[in-house]
Amino acid sequence: MKHPRICQRILFASVCLVAGVAFAAEPEDIIKYRQSVMKANGAHMAAAGAIINGKVDFKGQLGDHAKALQAINKDINSLFPKDSDFGETKALDAVWKNSADFQKRAKDSAQKADALTKTVAAGDSKNYAARFKELSDSCKACHKDFRKEEK
Amino acid sequence: MLFARTRFVLLAGLLFAAPLAAAAGASPTDQLAKQGEYVYRAAGCYGCHTDEKHAGKPLAGGHALATPFGTFYTPNITPDPETGIGRWSEQDFLRALREGLSPAGDHYYPSFPYPSYTRLTDEDLRALWAYLKLQPPVKQANRKHDLKWFARARSFVGSWKVLYFAPGAYRPDATKSAVWNRGAYLAEAAAHCGECHTPRTALGGIKSGMHYAGTRDGPEDSVVPNITPDRKTGIGRWRASELAEYLETGMTPDGDSAGDLMAEVIDNGLKYLRKEDRAAIAAYVLSLPPVEHSVRKAGKKPVKKEEFE
Numbered sequence: 107m108k109h110p111r112i113c114q115r116i117l118f119a120s121v122c123l124v125a126g127v128a129f130a131a132e133p134e135d136i137i138k139y140r141q142s143v144m145k146a147n148g149a150h151m152a153a154a155g156a157i158i159n160g161k162v163d164f165k166g167q168l169g170d171h172a173k174a175l176q177a178i179n180k181d182i183n184s185l186f187p188k189d190s191d192f193g194e195t196k197a198l199d200a201v202w203k204n205s206a207d208f209q210k211r212a213k214d215s216a217q218k219a220d221a222l223t224k225t226v227a228a229g230d231s232k233n234y235a236a237r238f239k240e241l242s243d244s245c246k247a248c249h250k251d252f253r254k255e256e257k
Numbered sequence: 258m259l260f261a262r263t264r265f266v267l268l269a270g271l272l273f274a275a276p277l278a279a280a281a282g283a284s285p286t287d288q289l290a291k292q293g294e295y296v297y298r299a300a301g302c303y304g305c306h307t308d309e310k311h312a313g314k315p316l317a318g319g320h321a322l323a324t325p326f327g328t329f330y331t332p333n334i335t336p337d338p339e340t341g342i343g344r345w346s347e348q349d350f351l352r353a354l355r356e357g358l359s360p361a362g363d364h365y366y367p368s369f370p371y372p373s374y375t376r377l378t379d380e381d382l383r384a385l386w387a388y389l390k391l392q393p394p395v396k397q398a399n400r401k402h403d404l405k406w407f408a409r410a411r412s413f414v415g416s417w418k419v420l421y422f423a424p425g426a427y428r429p430d431a432t433k434s435a436v437w438n439r440g441a442y443l444a445e446a447a448a449h450c451g452e453c454h455t456p457r458t459a460l461g462g463i464k465s466g467m468h469y470a471g472t473r474d475g476p477e478d479s480v481v482p483n484i485t486p487d488r489k490t491g492i493g494r495w496r497a498s499e500l501a502e503y504l505e506t507g508m509t510p511d512g513d514s515a516g517d518l519m520a521e522v523i524d525n526g527l528k529y530l531r532k533e534d535r536a537a538i539a540a541y542v543l544s545l546p547p548v549e550h551s552v553r554k555a556g557k558k559p560v561k562k563e564e565f566e
Contacts, residue, residue, distance in 0.1 A: 152512030196516075239506065242514060246507040249516025250524070255479045 136190040143178060143185060150174045151242065154222075158234045168234075172223040175241065179219035182212040182248075196254045204251075211248040218244045286387065293388025296381045298529040299447035300374065302389075304521045306331050317341075317395035322368055322476050326461060327404030329368040337394035350386045351379070356424050357414075364414035366402070367422070367461065376427040376446030421462035436533075440541025443534055448527065450542070453481050453518070456550075470548040479518055480552050487547035500539035501532070 154171040156162045186201050186208070201208050218241040225237045297303070308319040308331075318333040335341040342350070349360040357364060357371035365371060377385075407413075427446045429438040444450045456464045456472035464470075470491070471483030486493040492500065499510045504527045507515035515523055527535065 148509075148512035148514075150512065151508065151514075152510065155508065155512065242506055242508050245514035246516070246520050246524070249514050250520035253516040255475075255481070255517040255519065 133190050134193050136185075136187060137193050137195045140185040140190070140195075147175065147178045147245075150178070151245070154238060155242075158238050169223075169226050172219075172226040175219045176223040179212075179215045179241075182215055183209050198252050198254050201252050208248075208252055211244070211252070215241065215244045215248065289384050289387040290391055291388075292381070293384035293386065295530075296377070296385045296447060297388055298526045299443055299534075300377075300385070301448065301522055301526040302334070302385075303525045304518075306334050309521075314393075314395040314397065316389075316392055317397040319397065319400055323478060324368060324476055325474055326366075326368075326408040327402060329366060329402045329404075330400035331369075332399045333395065333397050334389060335392055335395040335397075336390055337396050340396050340398045341394055342389070343394060347383065347386050350389075351382050354382055354385075357418065357422065364411050364418065366408075366411075366414055367417065370449040370452040372422050372463075373446055373449035373452055375422075375424045376442070378426050378446075381447075417460065417462065420460065436537045437541055437544060439534065440537035440539070443530075444538050444541050448522075448538065450484070454484050467548060467550065469542065469545060470550040471552040473552050475518075477518060483548065483550050483552055484542060485545055485548045485550075486543045487549050490549050490551045491547055492543075493547055495543070497536065497539040497543050500543060501535045504528075504530075504535045504538060505532075 150171045153164075154168060154175065157164050157168045157171070186197060188202065191197060191199060191202055218237070222234075222237040222241050225233050303315060305320055305322065306316045306318055307313055308317070308321075311319070313319050314335075316333070316335045318331045320331045322329045322331065333341040336343040338344050345353075345360060352358050353360075353365065354371055354374040354377065356375070357367065357369070359365060374382075427442045430441070433441075451463065451469060453475055454469045454471060456467050456470060457474070458464055469484045472481050475481035483491040485491040488494055495503075495510055503509055503515070504523065506528070507520055507523045509515070514520075527538075
C-alpha cells in the first residue's frame, strides 16, 4: 500500500500492453494462424473422408470430426483480415478485391459443414458421402479462385 | 435463299438430332461426337479456351496464359466462320493437332500443347472434331499474343520444333499392361500432364530426364508440383487409389483441396472421365521413375507491405 499509484500505473500499462498486442497482431502471425487453422481443417477432412469411404473403422469419431469441421468453417472469412495479404501467403489479392464473392464462398463452406454435421448427428449414413463431397467441392471451388498454388 | 434454307435445315437437324438419337439408338455421327466429348474432357480444351475469369463464353478463347515467354491469349475454337474455326476442314483440324500448323501453314506456339495432342489417335482426333463442330458458335475476335521480343518471330517456332517436337500418335508399349498403356495414352496424349508438370529449358523445350518433376516456372506464375513417385519431393507416398481419387475430387490424402489451375483441370475435365480411366492415369504416373526435385522456394523472407510503398 506504499505506492498505490505506481501499482495502478503498472497494472494499467500491462493491460495496455496486452490489449495492444491483441489488436495489432503482426500480419505474419495472422497468416501463420490462418495456415494452422486451415491445416487442421484439411486434417479433419482427411480423417472424416477415411471413415466415410470405409478405409478405417473409427465410426464413433466421425461426429467429432464433423463438429470440428463445422466449428472451423463457421467463419472462414474472419481469418482473412485486411493487411494479412503480404508475406508467406498463397491467398490471392482476389480475397480482398472480390470480397463479396469470397464471403459467399466462405458462407457456402459453413453451410456445407453444417449439413455434414447434422447428417452425421442424425446417423443418416446413406448421405454421409454426398454431404462430404459437397463440402470438399466447396473447399475446391474457393481454392480455385482465391488460392495460388505455391506462389 | 438456298443458302438460308440449307442453314435452317442444318440447324433443325442439330436441334433434333440428340432427342431422336436417344429414342432410336445413336447414329454413327452422334456416337462419334459422344466419343469426342470424352476426348474433349480428357484433353481439357474448355479450361484454356474459355475465359472463365471474365465470364467468357465457352470455347470462345481469350483466356490469358502468362508464361516466361510472354502472355498468350487462347483463340476462339467455336464453329463461328469468321472468328472461330467454322471454315476449317477436318483435315485442317487434324493437321493443327498433329503437326502444330494452322490451315495457312503457320507454326503454332507450343503453348497450344500439340506436342502432346500429336499423340492422340486419328480416331480420337476425328471424334473431337465432330464434337467441336456441334458447339454453339460465338463471334469473338482473337486477341493477339503479348510476347517478349525473343519469342515474337513465329519462324523461331520452326527451329523449336526441330529440337523438341516429334509428331505422331501414341504407340503402345507391348511390354506393359493394357491399363498402363491406357494411362500413358491419357496422361501423355490427352491430359498433357507434362506440359505443366515437366520443367522446361531456356528455349521452352521439355527438359529430358525431368519428366513430371515439377517446376517453379509454371503458367500463371504458379509453382507446379513434382508428381513423380519420389517419396521426398514428389508423390511417392500416395497410393494409386488416392491419386485416382484426387483426380476426381481434388482432395489430397492429407485433406487439402486442389486450387488454381489444377482445380480447373479437374472440374472441367478429369472428373468426367470413367473411374477406370482415372485409375489407369494414376497407375501410369506412379509407375514412372522417381525424380528428386524440390520446387519449394527455400528461405523466402516475408515481405512487409510498407516495403512496397
